[in-house]
Amino acid sequence: MPKVAGLPPGTLVMLILRVLRQEPMHGYAIAQKIRHLSSDQLSVEEGSLYPALQKLLANGWVKADWATSDTGRKVRSYRITPKGLKQLESEQDDYQRMADAITAILEST
């Protein structure tokens, strides 16, 4: 897993899947969205998106297509697959469970 400052390992994959659940988008857009949704709290080194995206491609959780953007550039746009949706659900559950457990310990008297 790419080591990113400030982000727990493995969660980048989950975040990308979440973002892609809304609509397919290309790499730059994904980075923007993550920053926007987290209100700039999460600093993701933008380049590290790409190894994560490759992992998603390798496991069949997203599919990539080349398209031309409105500005005439060739961009690769990523779209989530049904398998990816399932993976997102399962990772969200795991994460939630872990977060709850940690919260429970922190808040115990």
Next chain:
Amino acid sequence: MTNWFRRVWYLVNRRRHERELVQEMHEHRGLMHDPATFGETHRLLEQSRDAWGWNWLDDAAQDLRLGVRGLLRAPAFAITAVLILTFGIGLNLTLYQMANVGLLRPPDVRSPETLARFKRKSPGNSTSTVPYPFAQLVARENTVLSAVLLENHGAVAWGDELTPITASFVSPNWFSELGGTAAQGRLFGEGIDSVSSAPVAVVTHQFWRTRLGSDPNIVGSTVAVNRVPVTVIGITAREFVGTDNDQPSAYLVLDQREQVFPDSPFLRSWEVENTGMYGRLKDGVTPEAARESLRALLAALREQRPDDIVEDEWLDPGMGSVNFMDQRERRGIVGALSLLGLLTTLVLVVAAANVGNLVLSRATGRSRELGVRVALGAKRSRIVRQLVIETLPLALFGAIGGTMLASWASNLIGALGGLAENIDLSPDWRTVGVSLALSVVALMVIGAVPAWKVARQELMAAIKDGGQQVSISLDKARLRRFMMAAQVCGSCLILVLAAMMTRTLQRVLSDDLGFKYEQAAVLDPGLGRHGFDDAGAIAYWNAVKARVGQQPETAALALALAPPLARRIRGYSYDDAPWLEVISNSIEPAFFEVMEIPLVLGRTFQAGDDPKTTVIISRALAMAMFGSVDVLGQGFPRSKPEATIVGVAGDAHAIKVEAVDTSELYRPLAAEEYVQAVLIARARGDAATLAPVLREAAALDSRLLPGVGMLRDHFERRLTGTRIASGIALSTGLLTLMIACLGIFGVVSYGATLRVKEFGIHLALGAESKSIVRLVVRNVVWPVAIGMALGVAAAGPIGVALSSGPIQVEAADPAAYAGALVLFVVAALSAALLPAMRVLRSDPIQSLRHS
């Protein structure tokens, strides 16, 4: 499943993927305000590659490339290693190939798994050939065979020159059932089965090519066979071998045999057992079912023919898929072959251990390099994997070389052993499989073991002192000493066995056979084939003997039942001397004079001696059964006397030349044995002068086509097998010795180079050269000594095991042991002392200064 598909697709299109990714990242950077925060492209590319999981492949490819480069830089080591492996693998493959072709492989005929060869058995008795009318009867009455094939081979005279050739008389369905095809003309089929149709023949491709000069007009022409005109109707296809590797020159129809051998009772007699019987099992019939059905059939037929069919008789099928062998035969042969196979595998292990030691030496020399890799974060498993992959090219080339060597050696042995040219010796998929398996074994020994050993060391420490410490500890390593002991044991063992075989051959070749064969010739007119009865045979022989005896070239002559150096007579053993095989012969009184066998005591036979109650025994038999040679007048055999001993003859291994535990028993030639007898004559001069004499005398009866041979030719032929085996064993032994010595040399030499500094200090402190030598050699003394002891100890039982099989060796032969040991010790000592001398000569003190 689709995951795999995706990953393989990626692997195939890797370059394109990476190009696209780079472009994508470039585009992304272009859109950013602060492109510097994007991240370093190369690192990101590496991480992206990781995601697809093909890293191990990349690493392996890199290791392989490094390995090959390393080997190229050390060509001496690479070539030595490959040669050693080639030899080890090639030897095993050759043995496997020859065993396969000669013994194990099913014949190249149609559906060998449903074709059986029948042995006629009854309690205590077994023959592999049956009487012709018997076979016909079974063929007619049985319910389990869809076809019965019959075969009888013998010598016939071909052409006007009456050249003797081997011919096979076969049933008309022979070729169609076996799937044989014609190269020219046609083969036997429908319409050629009755006695009255004109005799026809088919010649084999090899005979047509080599002895008939590829005559283009042979098909359709008429040839004289036994002076009877026969039409040649076709030539077999070149690849057709038939049921046996031993092929005839021509095929004739069995039903027409009487036309070529008039007066022969063969086709009608229930006594003459000369027909080989094969059967094609019907669909769904198992061999066991066939056997039982035929057993019942024979029991039923016995009611009608109680004289011709014995009680409790049955026909035992040997299936074509196992080369027609029955259980016991196959077990015996597979057993002997496995033993040989074990030995040759031992050679391979020795070879591989040797190469392993060499690899270990090289690896220890690289302990510094490996230490650096560990320091940079490589896991030990990675290091081991690297070392193993680096030996992969060695194993691969060893396998290729071994296959080529096996192919060449098989062809050589085939040519030397007189194997027919159309027998396919090329490696089949099984051979390739065995070759691969052997290389894997070799790879395991060579690559994995030393690699693991190296990886276990404190490689980090290796960086500090340049690898000295690690190398020294590896030099003493138990593993290396164990491998050395294994090498020495294996090569010592093989050397001793080879020495035994050579000694056996020597003994056989020396004059001490107990009889003289150089000047003797044998006349075999085959009276039985031409319908002679006892009186006719006696009359014939008397006339022939008179004629031959008159000639000045003849020194002496006598009739005997078994010609010397023939394989016809089987041996018995008596309870009074169970380990001794007694070979009996029926002879005329002059036999001893002809063969120049001395009579130690007593007399030879006289005119009045009864064949049933008079015997002459050989000295060995007398000693074994009675404990002394003074046995004249005693009853024989000792515990149940049926005959009286009238003479004791010197030992003469006239039948089984190489055998050690045999003895002879002679009886007078009985009247009914004259039909089967042969005439042995000794020439005054060279044996060849007798040939025309014998032939002319035999032609007294114009029907006969007698065979005349010289004993020394028979002798040479009998020895070919042992000669080849000895030659192979000796060369193997010497080569293995060389490998082991190479190993000793390598180890000692390497150890010496490592410890040069140490020796320099010793010398500086006043040590003598002798103690330096002792230091150098010390590490190998124990492994070599133990290896030799084990090898010599193992040679005894293995030698005994081999003697019961196809190869004769005298296991308790001290000269063989001594010779092999001396040779080994001398070689090993030189191999060990040479580097020691070199160290001394190169002045270790100098090295101290330059360290």
